[in-house]
Amino acid sequence: MSQTVPPASAPSPAPPMSALALLGRLLTARGRNRADLCYEFMGTRNCPSTDCTYLNLGYWRGTTEYPKAAEAMVDLLAESAGIAPGDVVVDAGCGFGDQDLRMARTRDPAKIHGINVTALQVEHARRHNADPRIEYHVCSATALPFGAGSIDKVVSLEAAFHFDTRETFLREAFRVLKPGGRLAVIDLVPVEQAGRLNTGGLKGALERWASQTPGANVYGVTRYGEILRAIGFAGCSLRSIAEDVTVPYVKFMHRLLADPKEAGRFHPMIRRAMSHPNNPFAASDYILVTAAKPAGK
Numbered sequence: 001m002s003q004t005v006p007p008a009s010a011p012s013p014a015p016p017m018s019a020l021a022l023l024g025r026l027l028t029a030r031g032r033n034r035a036d037l038c039y040e041f042m043g044t045r046n047c048p049s050t051d052c053t054y055l056n057l058g059y060w061r062g063t064t065e066y067p068k069a070a071e072a073m074v075d076l077l078a079e080s081a082g083i084a085p086g087d088v089v090v091d092a093g094c095g096f097g098d099q100d101l102r103m104a105r106t107r108d109p110a111k112i113h114g115i116n117v118t119a120l121q122v123e124h125a126r127r128h129n130a131d132p133r134i135e136y137h138v139c140s141a142t143a144l145p146f147g148a149g150s151i152d153k154v155v156s157l158e159a160a161f162h163f164d165t166r167e168t169f170l171r172e173a174f175r176v177l178k179p180g181g182r183l184a185v186i187d188l189v190p191v192e193q194a195g196r197l198n199t200g201g202l203k204g205a206l207e208r209w210a211s212q213t214p215g216a217n218v219y220g221v222t223r224y225g226e227i228l229r230a231i232g233f234a235g236c237s238l239r240s241i242a243e244d245v246t247v248p249y250v251k252f253m254h255r256l257l258a259d260p261k262e263a264g265r266f267h268p269m270i271r272r273a274m275s276h277p278n279n280p281f282a283a284s285d286y287i288l289v290t291a292a293k294p295a296g297k
């Protein structure tokens with residue numbers, strides 16, 4: 001009997017895990033990072049649009065439509081990494097894989113390895129975002145299954161803040177990159193003003209626990225740059241793109257959730273957080289990080 005595969009845009013009929021089950025499993029995870037549980041919990045029905053399964057906040061310059069903003073974010077990442085025809089690319093934290101298909105179509109790399117700890121998302125990516133140039137792996141960005149000096153570009157979109165730890169991932173990226181290879185990461189960090197971090201107080205700590213963001217990753221752009229340089233990266237650039245991301249995204253979510261038909265598919269916890277008049281990303285900076293492994297290393 002043939003199996004009916006739902007179209008990529010179709011949200012799953014129900015969240016695969018209840019909020020109570022998520023809480024129970026997070027509490028018994030005993031300090032281990034279980035970001036995969038959070039994404040299992042979200043399934044596909046909590047994605048910002050039913051036309052795609054992107055989870056990134058979108059790069060909104062010149063658009064008010066989420067799918068276009070999400071694609072523009074991927075294009076910004078691919079452009080910043082300098083992905084070129086024939087490249088071998090690692091995408092760490094690839095979500096449902098829409099971004100890999102976009103990069104395969106727009107940049108024509110020889111291979112993209114999409115890495116993700118959430119098996120449910122990888123299964124979806126294999127079914128809906130398949131391309132002979134893309135291979136999806138269920139594994140952690142902190143232990144990349146590739147040899148030293150074998151990869152041209154390493155990218156990561158809105159995922160590295162979860163990695164346990166981000167620094168371990170950056171070391172892995174440096175190891176697998178060829179000399180002259182490039183890294184591009186779009187990431188969230190606490191806002192840093194005059195050398196002081198805004199970590200969002202108790203609310204921030206609870207949010208980081210709920211999203212399984214390790215405490216070791218709570219630093220701003222200054223420390224981020226120091227870590228990259230200590231690993232050996234050169235030409236490091238860290239710049240905020242928050243103005244074109246977080247504020248327009250929150251406005252978009254407020255508009256979306258004002259429509260009862262759209263609001264109905266979101267989990268009540270996510271609906272509540274995203275329809276609150278306060279910007280939930282107020283204490284977060286949204287940054288684009290680029291760096292290169294020096295030739296000859």
Ligand SMILES: C[S@@+](CC[C@H](N)C(=O)[O-])C[C@H]1O[C@@H](n2cnc3c(N)ncnc32)[C@H](O)[C@@H]1O
Binds near residue numbers: 036053057141157164
């Ligand atoms: C906010 S989502 C972003 C997904 C995708 N990049 C996008 O923008 O649509 C974060 C992703 O990181 C993945 N993730 C979390 N920890 C990970 C780890 N240690 N290694 C690989 N992926 C991880 C999650 O499963 C999830 O897919």
